[in-house]
C-alpha cells in the first residue's frame with residue numbers, strides 16, 4: 064500500500080511559477096498577522112481594516128479547493144510541504160523555516176520568531192518549539208531515506224527561547240529499528256541550546272518505505 068507521500072510529476076518551471084505567485088501573498092499575510100497583534104491605530108482604522116480584509120477574503124474565496132491543500136491529487140511531494148505550518152510557502156503561520164540539508168543527513172535552519180509565536184512574555188511558546196522540532200526531526204528522518212508518523216516526541220525545555228532573536232534548529236537521526244526511526248534535535252539561541260528533542264517516527268503498518 065502507498066499513501067501519504069505518493070508523488071506525481073509536474074514541470075519544475077510550473078512549480079517555480081506558482082511559488083513566485085503565492086509566496087508574496089503568503090508573506091503579506093505573515094506581515095498582516097504581526098500587524099494585527101501589534102497595531103495601536105484608532106477604532107475607525109480597525110473597522111476600516113476589518114472591512115478591507117473581509118473583502119480580500121471574499122476575493123480569494125471566489126475560487127478555492129475543497130478541503131486541505133496537501134490532500135489535493137494534483138499536488139506534488141514538493142508542493143505538499145507548501146501547506147506546512149513550519150516551512151509552508153502557502154501557509155502564513157509558518158515562520159517559515161528554510162531548511163538546509165547536509166550530506167551527512169543533518170538538517171538545520173536559522174530563523175526568528177516574532178509576536179505571533181509568544182508564550183510567556185517576550186518568549187517563544189513551548190508548543191511552537193515542539194511544532195518546529197517535530198517538523199525538523201521529521202525532515203531528518205525523511206532525508207535518511209525513511210518516513211514515518213511521529214509516534215513519540217519528547218522535549219526538554221532547558222532555558223527560555225527568546226522572541227525576536229536569531230535562533231537555529233538542528234536535527235539528525237540516531238538509529239533505525241525496523242519501522243521505527245529515532246531522531247534527535249534542538250533549538251538554540253546565541254547562548255546555546257534552549258530546547259532538546261528526541262522523537263520516534265514510525266512507518267505505519269501496511270505502508271511502503273519512502274525509498
Ligand SMILES: CCCCCCCCCCCCCCCC(=O)SCCNC(=O)CCNC(=O)[C@H](O)C(C)(C)COP(=O)(O)OP(=O)(O)OC[C@H]1O[C@@H](n2cnc3c(N)ncnc32)[C@H](O)[C@@H]1OP(=O)(O)O
Nearest residue numbers: 068070140197198201202205212213214215263265267268
Ligand atoms: C514523495 C515526497 C514527499 C516529501 C515529504 C517530505 C516530508 C518531510 C518531513 C515532514 C515532517 C513532518 C513532521 C510532522 C509529522 C507529524 O506531525 S505526524 C502527525 C502526528 N502523529 C500521528 O498522528 C501518529 C498517530 N499514530 C499512528 O498513526 C500510529 O499509532 C503509528 C505511530 C503510525 C503506529 O501505528 P502502527 O503502525 O499500527 O504501530 P504498531 O504496529 O502498533 O507498532 C509498531 C512499533 O512501534 C511501536 N510504537 C507504536 N506506537 C508508538 C508510539 N506512539 N511511540 C513509540 N513507539 C510506538 C510499537 O511498540 C512497535 O514496536 P516494536 O514492537 O516493533 O518494537
